[in-house]
Amino acid sequence: DIVMTQSPLSLPVTPGEPASISCKSSQSLLQSDGHNYLNWYLQKPGQSPQVLIYLGSNRASGVPDRFSGSGSGTDFTLKISRVEAEDVGVYYCMQGLQIPITFGQGTRLEIK
């Protein structure tokens, strides 16, 4: 199974400041089609997860442009350019390259 490791696990951020979450996979997520099968999700308190970024760097529909994804192979990063109060929740990376699909442990973003 592909192991996904996120850091940090807790991320206190002042509104308006940037934030960054790292996700590392135990195997390369770069497929022969040129896509990295790495996705980012946000689970707001009391809600279902919602996709933010798919295939490594593509922002999902309706996601604010302050969110961006980068990386390739085994190292990926989610960046929030300016954190807002509504960004509070748990962020997960997920690999969709092979079954079983696996998730990172989650990073809890809180507002200072």
Add this chain to the structure above:
Amino acid sequence: EVQLVESGGGLVQPGGSLRLSCAISGFTVSNSWMHWVRQAPGKGLVWVSRISNDGSNTRYADSVKGRFTISRDNAKNTLYLQMSSLTAEDTAVYYCARWSSGAVDIWGQGTMVTVSS
């Protein structure tokens, strides 16, 4: 509106069975591969199972293999998860989700399954 609505959760005794349903609307069901993902209370997301668009290809997490069965009825726009030999470790919110463009892109609101005597 694209929507996934799970139902069928509840309290069940250890060793018991339960069938979850996921009502699908707002997109062409027969084109979509579907998944079940669960989340134990206060814990992270764990993938459970996947089914191809026509139901011919299914996969399971090792933790549920042989106990859970995923199926679908495209005519009824419904996804199912039949769960048996349930243990306390199966206690979780169960989400159905759609696979698209290399990602799980649409999630239901979840249904809670509690295994307890």
